[in-house]
Amino acid sequence: MDKDKKAKRTSCRDCPLRDLSSFRDFSEKELAFVEDFKTGELVADPGATILVEGAHSAHLYTVLTGWAFRYKTLADGRRQILNFVMPGDLVGLQGTLMEEMQHSIEALTPVRLCVFERGKISKVYTQHPTLAFDITWMAAREERILDENLLSVGRRSAFERAAYLLVYLYQRAQLAGILSDRKVEIPITQQHVADTLGLSTVHTNKTLRKLADRKLIKWRDRACDILDEEGLLAVSGWEGFEEKNRPFI
Amino acid sequence: MDKDKKAKRTSCRDCPLRDLSSFRDFSEKELAFVEDFKTGELVADPGATILVEGAHSAHLYTVLTGWAFRYKTLADGRRQILNFVMPGDLVGLQGTLMEEMQHSIEALTPVRLCVFERGKISKVYTQHPTLAFDITWMAAREERILDENLLSVGRRSAFERAAYLLVYLYQRAQLAGILSDRKVEIPITQQHVADTLGLSTVHTNKTLRKLADRKLIKWRDRACDILDEEGLLAVSGWEGFEEKNRPFI
DNA sequence: CGTCTTTTTGACCATTTTCAATCAGTGTGG
DNA sequence: CCACACTGATTGAAAATGGTCAAAAAGACG
Numbered sequence: 001m002d003k004d005k006k007a008k009r010t011s012c013r014d015c016p017l018r019d020l021s022s023f024r025d026f027s028e029k030e031l032a033f034v035e036d037f038k039t040g041e042l043v044a045d046p047g048a049t050i051l052v053e054g055a056h057s058a059h060l061y062t063v064l065t066g067w068a069f070r071y072k073t074l075a076d077g078r079r080q081i082l083n084f085v086m087p088g089d090l091v092g093l094q095g096t097l098m099e100e101m102q103h104s105i106e107a108l109t110p111v112r113l114c115v116f117e118r119g120k121i122s123k124v125y126t127q128h129p130t131l132a133f134d135i136t137w138m139a140a141r142e143e144r145i146l147d148e149n150l151l152s153v154g155r156r157s158a159f160e161r162a163a164y165l166l167v168y169l170y171q172r173a174q175l176a177g178i179l180s181d182r183k184v185e186i187p188i189t190q191q192h193v194a195d196t197l198g199l200s201t202v203h204t205n206k207t208l209r210k211l212a213d214r215k216l217i218k219w220r221d222r223a224c225d226i227l228d229e230e231g232l233l234a235v236s237g238w239e240g241f242e243e244k245n246r247p248f249i
Numbered sequence: 250m251d252k253d254k255k256a257k258r259t260s261c262r263d264c265p266l267r268d269l270s271s272f273r274d275f276s277e278k279e280l281a282f283v284e285d286f287k288t289g290e291l292v293a294d295p296g297a298t299i300l301v302e303g304a305h306s307a308h309l310y311t312v313l314t315g316w317a318f319r320y321k322t323l324a325d326g327r328r329q330i331l332n333f334v335m336p337g338d339l340v341g342l343q344g345t346l347m348e349e350m351q352h353s354i355e356a357l358t359p360v361r362l363c364v365f366e367r368g369k370i371s372k373v374y375t376q377h378p379t380l381a382f383d384i385t386w387m388a389a390r391e392e393r394i395l396d397e398n399l400l401s402v403g404r405r406s407a408f409e410r411a412a413y414l415l416v417y418l419y420q421r422a423q424l425a426g427i428l429s430d431r432k433v434e435i436p437i438t439q440q441h442v443a444d445t446l447g448l449s450t451v452h453t454n455k456t457l458r459k460l461a462d463r464k465l466i467k468w469r470d471r472a473c474d475i476l477d478e479e480g481l482l483a484v485s486g487w488e489g490f491e492e493k494n495r496p497f498i
Numbered sequence: 499c500g501t502c503t504t505t506t507t508g509a510c511c512a513t514t515t516t517c518a519a520t521c522a523g524t525g526t527g528g
Numbered sequence: 529c530c531a532c533a534c535t536g537a538t539t540g541a542a543a544a545t546g547g548t549c550a551a552a553a554a555g556a557c558g
Binding site for chain 2: 070072074075078079080082093094097098099102103122125126129130132133135136137139140141142143144146147148149150151153154155156195197198237242
């Protein structure tokens, strides 16, 4: 895993995520603590494995920039993508709290992460209850997303599922502040879409085509334009996010 | 919702869950705090809705006895069961932390729950970091279970999926201490199984029959004997739990 | 015994997968 | 600049998995 590039360190005070309207504000004390909690930064190349199933991670991370995804595989190689990881997301909590990670994380683009020391996490709980609360909040948020994903894979048709995934990614990218116009440069292949939806690549391709035929999206090599957000929401039957002032660390 | 039966109160010190080997021990101070945090108890009848999607729950619960399940539905009624709830499980955290619940919970058997006041949860974080940590731990555990479920629904065949679900329930019931011999009195219908696996009832029936033909299980009306735990694990390709000393509140 | 719920079955239909190519776009070395 | 190698997107056809419909059988229960 060629992920061990140490990068120059950004101060938490200058953290670009703080400027985004969807994240909550921090007190000076909190900032000082997080600044201390942070051990360094790490950059992973596209395709690099950031965390691997079975490992007992020594670190906890927050994504600063870039896209990644969480996934699990079966013995024969079948892969299920569980969720996508964007700036502001906390990663590696499972490996920090429990014995070992039960999923892997792979970078889609160059990913820059803040590194936090596993051992120091108890200090968050003893010294900064508000931040501890935020960690729980983020875990609950991930759970909520997984709930919706499970509903999608279990009960929505391929067409609805694909529509859901694309608006979902669109809205998340928007909230994470990584969007150029209505164009989401989703850095994923149709293979990734297939592994998220629980479909074959072939059928995924035909399904995306159908969405494109209806002028809802436009798929391009490793990118996708969202042409009709409302239309996608309608097809999927999803209500969308109403997330404001979410915390992060 | 006919769930409003107030029940007589059990002291946390006498909590039957404390005796089970799979749960962690508590300090005297923690016990005293939880005792105070607990507002009362509540009993729900089979079929009753304990928490409903869209509500802003005023309470947080821990299940003392009984089975329930978490689920979401689409507008046209399609239902996806997300996970099952057993003694020791924390319930309603989403509704406590965020604006509103995005899933419902329904009782399968008579369910007895401990009730905690939503407003007091911040006291857990400020006064009892170890318990706050436990809450996060439980959220991470739920996430892990959902990950495996998603893998199952997305990538396992109907046959593997069914095998997975049944050993999973068997092992959880065992850890929760609600098991009569190898016989799991799973209080669910094939309809519930279908809604968990993302299959139709008809196909679920045929799949369960195939498991029975291979002497892995024996299905009975609202009950299921696990005849061959190892066999089910092998079919599903799942490793099983290795959970010890889990926390609860 | 009659009613209700749950399980079981069979026939037929739809969605999705698999297999096998082909096509398009990108980057590389000559 | 072009041939060649790659990866990702597309297609068509055959096969399989799972869904729908309709109805019967089997328990559970008052």
